Amino acid sequence: MDRIARIKEFLKDSPNDSFLKHALALEYIKIGDDSAARSLFEELLAYEPGYVGSYYHLGRLLERAGLPQEAIAVFEKGMQMAKEANDRHAYNELQAALDDLI
Template identity: 85%
Template sequence: MDRIARIKEFLKTSPNDSFLKHALALEYIKLNDDGEARRLFEELLAHEPGYVGSYYHLGRLLERNAQPEAAIAIYEKGMEMAKAAQDRHAYNELQAALDDLI
């Protein structure tokens, strides 16, 4: 069974598991299926906005798809959430991505 199929099986029993959704989105990125990856990241962040690792990957995805304004908004939201969680590492990663973009 491939990784996507395995993750989907796990999601059947834990449909709101943010780690699994994040992992599945990353697998779709590897397959260049940015549409499905974006859908999963957005669904995850709507359910759990404090899952700060997804902001970075969603921002990069938006950059690749020529949506810099949307990427900026995602990086800024991620920085806000990372700051609230006192996650300095995630905040710095998001700040660096934002600085590179602008």
């Protein structure tokens, strides 16, 4: 069974598991299915907005899709959430991604 199928099996038992959704979205990115990845990241962040690692990957995905304004908004929201969580590392990564984009 491939990784995507295994993660989907785990999600059947824990459908709101943010770690699993994040992992599945990353697997979709690896195979070039940005649409599925975007949906998962957006669903995850709507359910758990404090899952700061997903903002970086969603922002980069939007940047690749030619949606710079949406990417900027995602990076900025992620920076706000990272600041609230006192996650300096995530904040700095998001800031660097934002700086690269603008």
